[in-house]
Amino acid sequence: IPLNFSPGGAKPLLPAVQVLQEQFGVPAAPELRWEEPVSMWSHFLRGFRPSEEIEKNALAGDLGFLLSSLTLDLKDELVSVQTKFQRIDVYNVINPRFNSIAAYQRSKSNDGSYESLHPEFFTPDRIVFLDGVLQSTSNGDSQYHEALVHPAMLAGSSPKKVAIIGGGEGATLREVLKYKSVEKVSMIEIDELMVSTSREYLPEWSDCSDIQGSADSCFEDVRADVVFQDAMKWFTDRFSPECNCEGGVEHRNFCLCGDDYYSANPREGHNVIKGEFDVVIMDALDPSDTVAADTIASKLYSSTRYLEALFDSLTEDGVLVMQLGESVTFDNPPEDFTYRNQIINSMERYGFHSFHIYDEDHCGFSWPWSFLVACKSESCRTKMYRTEAQVNIELHSVMRKTKSGKPPLKNFDGATMAHYQMPSRAWEVNFCHGKGAPECAEKLGFGVGDDAAMADVEIPSGLDLSTPSSFVLEDVSSIIGKITKKRKSALEPYVGKYNPVVARRLSSKYLLA
Numbered sequence: 001i002p003l004n005f006s007p008g009g010a011k012p013l014l015p016a017v018q019v020l021q022e023q024f025g026v027p028a029a030p031e032l033r034w035e036e037p038v039s040m041w042s043h044f045l046r047g048f049r050p051s052e053e054i055e056k057n058a059l060a061g062d063l064g065f066l067l068s069s070l071t072l073d074l075k076d077e078l079v080s081v082q083t084k085f086q087r088i089d090v091y092n093v094i095n096p097r098f099n100s101i102a103a104y105q106r107s108k109s110n111d112g113s114y115e116s117l118h119p120e121f122f123t124p125d126r127i128v129f130l131d132g133v134l135q136s137t138s139n140g141d142s143q144y145h146e147a148l149v150h151p152a153m154l155a156g157s158s159p160k161k162v163a164i165i166g167g168g169e170g171a172t173l174r175e176v177l178k179y180k181s182v183e184k185v186s187m188i189e190i191d192e193l194m195v196s197t198s199r200e201y202l203p204e205w206s207d208c209s210d211i212q213g214s215a216d217s218c219f220e221d222v223r224a225d226v227v228f229q230d231a232m233k234w235f236t237d238r239f240s241p242e243c244n245c246e247g248g249v250e251h252r253n254f255c256l257c258g259d260d261y262y263s264a265n266p267r268e269g270h271n272v273i274k275g276e277f278d279v280v281i282m283d284a285l286d287p288s289d290t291v292a293a294d295t296i297a298s299k300l301y302s303s304t305r306y307l308e309a310l311f312d313s314l315t316e317d318g319v320l321v322m323q324l325g326e327s328v329t330f331d332n333p334p335e336d337f338t339y340r341n342q343i344i345n346s347m348e349r350y351g352f353h354s355f356h357i358y359d360e361d362h363c364g365f366s367w368p369w370s371f372l373v374a375c376k377s378e379s380c381r382t383k384m385y386r387t388e389a390q391v392n393i394e395l396h397s398v399m400r401k402t403k404s405g406k407p408p409l410k411n412f413d414g415a416t417m418a419h420y421q422m423p424s425r426a427w428e429v430n431f432c433h434g435k436g437a438p439e440c441a442e443k444l445g446f447g448v449g450d451d452a453a454m455a456d457v458e459i460p461s462g463l464d465l466s467t468p469s470s471f472v473l474e475d476v477s478s479i480i481g482k483i484t485k486k487r488k489s490a491l492e493p494y495v496g497k498y499n500p501v502v503a504r505r506l507s508s509k510y511l512l513a
Contacts, residue, residue, distance in 0.1 A: 042067070045059055058087045061133050062133050074093060081193060086131050090201045094124045145171040148281065153179060154395075155383045157317045158398075164283060173187055174208055174218045190228070190230050210402045211408070212400050276315070278317070316377060319373060326369065327367065334433045355373070356421075358373075388414030388415055391418075427500040
């Protein structure tokens with residue numbers, strides 16, 4: 001039955017979808033074994049609207065793109081909630097490219113089919129939108145949250161105290177609670193209704209029932225301290241207090257007290273402040289440059305005082321990790337005027353020792369997603385470049401066991417970490433386009449010239465490298481050591497700042513290429 005509806009007023013039309021399905025869907029006849037009726041529908045915003053209205057309309061973003069599609073076998077609204085801070089939409093979706101409504105219906109039966117025996121493979125993809133922007137999917141849940149959490153946790157020094165900014169679904173908390181060393185997790189989420197909605201409609205995201213020593217819900221774990229407050233206020237109140245020049249109190253960067261004050265109170269500069277947290281994880285909205293200036297996302301990433309407070313909240317060996325949104329491509333304009341660039345420039349100024357950027361392709365979004373790890377100490381850099389075997393051994397040592405005996409992680413392991421160790425070439429190209437940095441023009445130890453490391457012994461003719469000899473074991477390894485040392489020394493002047501050129505070429509695989 002084809003139907004076409006257009007509203008005559010300003011009220012939304014989406015609530016009518018369920019009514020139409022109930023009124024026009026022909027009930028199944030059990031005696032005829034008819035399948036349940038299936039409805040295909042599409043929703044569009046009509047007319048010409050001001051750009052300001054479109055930016056603030058949740059139905060004009062990712063959610064609108066989903067609702068306009070007629071190629072999906074299923075798009076079923078589970079809940080739509082308008083909170084004090086944002087709109088939350090949760091949908092069940094079946095994309096015929098990966099699943100089908102027929103397979104899903106068989107998975108709910110007891111007919112002995114493969115689908116009924118393995119229903120977990122045929123469930124709809126559950127998708128979460130905040131203000132119309134895609135935030136998380138059940139098919140990409142573990143890939144995204146494991147990529148966000150575990151590189152930073154492994155780079156830390158047996159983290160005991162961890163802070164999570166955002167993360168209302170509970171999945172970031174779930175991943176952190178898998179570590180034996182963790183004693184307390186402070187999760188600062190501004191929207192309490194986001195957590196309650198997630199507990200009801202996204203229970204798998206906060207499911208800790210299989211982790212030994214945890215609770216059924218991650219929110220009920222004794223190590224979890226969930227605070228419903230603005231993260232900016234929470235951090236700045238604790239780690240970046242207001243200046244009081246008359247009282248002789250001045251913070252390091254965000255205010256000035258005048259020459260008279262400094263003559264009596266010399267500035268200590270960028271002294272490392274011993275904070276409280278070993279790891280801080282920013283699982284807030286991504287720093288998109290298309291968001292309006294008055295949104296929560298823009299404020300989170302543009303406040304220098306807040307970013308400084310994050311730095312000061314970390315211990316001396318602390319690690320900060322955040323998601324940076326869609327990965328760059330070769331065609332992207334330079335990053336100079338993006339939120340990401342503003343964040344990194346501020347973090348460099350506050351004294352982070354090194355930066356590591358990496359991409360994950362399987363988060364359930366339409367594009368690879370980027371993450372940034374920032375370290376206060378050099379030990380973090382060493383841990384970021386451990387071998388696959390070292391990472392796997394470390395994971396086996398630091399992870400809590402599961403009650404079921406299954407591996408605690410679904411996606412992340414040593415091989416995944418090896419992939420994260422080298423940023424994509426697009427990041428390097430984009431960096432060099434924007435800054436015109438001198439390291440982009442130099443060979444950085446890769447050129448073959450008078451100063452190249454060459455063999456100082458004669459290589460025997462017809463040498464069989466399949467059989468190790470003293471020459472292969474000693475002289476070749478010595479030559480590789482010289483080349484590696486030379487390349488590292490060439491990169492040394494550029495270490496300590498955000499630099500994907502250096503990050504790529506400090507990779508062990510690249511150094512030995």
